[in-house]
Amino acid sequence: MGNQYCKNLWLLGVTLVLLAIPLESYGQKNQRKQTQIKAAFIFKMAKFVHWPFKHDQPITFCAFNNTQKFNVFTVLDNIKSQGKLNIQNTQVTLHVLEGKYDDLAIYQNCSLVYFDKKIESKIPSAVLKALSMRKLIIGNTKAFVEKGGLSALVAERGKSKLYINRLTYQQSKVKIRSRLMSLARMYPK
Helix, strand or coil: CHHHHHHHHHHHHHHHHHHHHHHHHHHHHHHHHHHHHHHHHHHHHHCCEECCCCCCCCEEEEEECCCCCCCHHHHHHHHHHCCCCEECCEEEEEEEECCCCCCHHHHCCCCEEECCHHHHCCCCHHHHHHHHCCCEEEECCHHHHHCCCCEEEEEECCEEEEEEEHHHHHHCCCEECHHHHCCCEEECC
């Protein structure tokens, strides 16, 4: 009886592992799809921005190195390798940020700064506000916008929603065209 019990327990364990594999794979595919959508939205969003600098300068998308193999930067880099990363007849470059989050000097050449969920909570509010004055900064949570970040792409019910901090936006030299603003949710309301 004890031997049969162990055999049944082992079969149950194997069955649960086999059932979990497709779910994990589906979860990874879903994550990949969400990342692709987010990257596409960031790229499209940048097309609706009036940048506070001369158009002879490249538009530089910046982000900190993300340890995930597949992230927003990976997707943008893939678009760039196909020669399709161009905004308003201006070259777009990608730059991986390195250094301390609160060191404003590392953001100097950035036009757009993307903060993933792991990093956005570590950025001091004063840095977010300073960056938002001349750069389009994008986070992933409402908390990012509440803290002073200019904008966030927040996943809600399987869709990405754009949030913009109204007060930060009013003080910023980065201006978003009305077509995109009409889709955004403003904070505070």
